[in-house]
Amino acid sequence: MEINFTHHQTAHCENGVISNLMKYKGFEISEPMVFGIGSGLIFCYIPFLKVNHAPAISYRTMPGQIFKKFAKRVGIKIKKEKFKNPQQAEARLNENLEKNNPVGLQVGVYNLVYFPDEYRFHFNAHNLIVFGKENGSYLISDPVMETVTTLTAKELEKVRFAKGAFAPKGHMYYPISFPKELNIKEAIIKGIKNTCRDMLAPVPIIGVNGIRYTAKLIRKWPKKKGVKVANHYLGQIVRMQEEIGTGGGGFRYIYAAFLQESSKILDNNKLADLSKEMTVIGDLWRDFALDASRIYKSRSRSAENDVYNNVASQLEVIADKEEVFFKKLKKAI
Amino acid sequence: MKKSDVPQDKSSLETGKHKELCYAVDENGEYTTAKSSGWQPKTIALDNAIQEINDRIENAKNRVLNNETSPIEYYMELHKMDVGILASYVGLFKWQVKRHFKLKRFNKLSEKTLQKYASIFEISINQLKDIDYGN
Known part of the structure; x- marks a missing residue:
């Protein structure tokens, strides 16, 4: 059984699953639209949590939030199911496929066999679509892959029931009802307001304050943790910013694309200008990554403090620019 | 980032086969997507993490x-x-x-x-x- 489903590659998995499911249902919704309406953009330093033995930093909101907010704002209803028992999880999946209903699944990356080995870490908030079953294998549309792929029932069970932080517990989701017309204009405004609120939040670890907080930590790392660990941490920041499907610059380019698209839909020129500004900020994030990589490239144990202060200052400049930016954005809508 | 600046650096063998999507601006200032085969700053970070x-x-x-x-x-x-x-x-x-x-x-x-x-x-x-x- 195979559903007539078209796969489109996207930068990020969660946006991608939503955008692909919406397109299947006949709604042309781009990845940036999903990301912007779902208020995916953020900066957050997550205390107490270590990922790959380094601090956890996130450039997007918590897994599942984008879909939840997007659905609510455009007026679609989502059915979500979690399972204790893998057999039950598979049975429910099969039921949906028989009804010609492609579904989104939350999975762990570590046992995802079609991923390059180097990308297989214990990260449990990846998303993909199952759109059919053929010769005992499930047909998979993983939005970050160029083409569709397959997984055996056993392989799929393993990734659906991965353990650790954000364990998926077989999490399956799909839209069940749609309004006659999506509430796009209003949804865009709500999405933008939410992001401005997040980025300007009066909390030390979130938004522009979070960027400043991270800059402060970077200054301390070489002395407090030693150069080796400091470099490992810096590498981790760059990976979070560039590697996990952010579309470049820690999602800033996707956000700029969203603002550009929105300026046309809302007929608001200010958003077009702000899109350009966000692109420039994205470029600054890329410069930061490039300079940080020069530090950890050498893996030397004797790097000077100056270089850490230098990239920390770059982050502080970005924080200042984003603060001004989101204040302007708030006023522009 | 301009579309022409989307990096096409070499990654390690395995990851090199995998191209990911980037967002960039074309000649007319319009946002578009482009595939990237890799970018050195992240390749180094990944290599270090594996090391x-x-x-x-x-x-x-x-x-x-x-x-x-x-x-x-x-x-x-x-x-x-x-x-x-x-x-x-x-x-x-x-x-x-x-x-x-x-x-x-x-x-x-x-x-x-x-x-x-x-x-x-x-x-x-x-x-x-x-x-x-x-x-």
Whole structure:
């Protein structure tokens, strides 16, 4: 059984699953639209949590939030199911496929066999679509892959029931009802307001304050943790910013694309200008990554403090620019 | 980022086959997508992270061979896990898993517990008890 489903590659998995499911249902919704309406953009330093033995930093909101907010704002209803028992999880999946209903699944990356080995870490908030079953294998549309792929029932069970932080517990989701017309204009405004609120939040670890907080930590790392660990941490920041499907610059380019698209839909020129500004900020994030990589490239144990202060200052400049930016954005809508 | 600036650096062999999507601006200032084969700053970060993991595995292996820790710690590192992740796979508390790193405890573990660890690492109990088993 195979559903007539078209796969489109996207930068990020969660946006991608939503955008692909919406397109299947006949709604042309781009990845940036999903990301912007779902208020995916953020900066957050997550205390107490270590990922790959380094601090956890996130450039997007918590897994599942984008879909939840997007659905609510455009007026679609989502059915979500979690399972204790893998057999039950598979049975429910099969039921949906028989009804010609492609579904989104939350999975762990570590046992995802079609991923390059180097990308297989214990990260449990990846998303993909199952759109059919053929010769005992499930047909998979993983939005970050160029083409569709397959997984055996056993392989799929393993990734659906991965353990650790954000364990998926077989999490399956799909839209069940749609309004006659999506509430796009209003949804865009709500999405933008939410992001401005997040980025300007009066909390030390979130938004522009979070960027400043991270800059402060970077200054301390070489002395407090030693150069080796400091470099490992810096590498981790760059990976979070560039590697996990952010579309470049820690999602800033996707956000700029969203603002550009929105300026046309809302007929608001200010958003077009702000899109350009966000692109420039994205470029600054890329410069930061490039300079940080020069530090950890050498893996030397004797790097000077100056270089850490230098990239920390770059982050502080970005924080200042984003603060001004989101204040302007708030006023522009 | 301009579309013409989307980096096409070489990554390692495996990841090189995988092209990911970037967002960039075309000549007319319109946003579009472009595929990227890789970017050096992230390739280096990834290579370092893998080197770091290999160092941890090597270190754990040596400590097992010197009877300083149990093979569980070695297999945990081999599977890129930390104590928290392993604990949630075996369904124990972190402190319990840590205790199983101690050789004295490890040697007294029941078959059932050993089997649990062995299935998670997808190895036999013999391999779990002796990391050089079969080599």
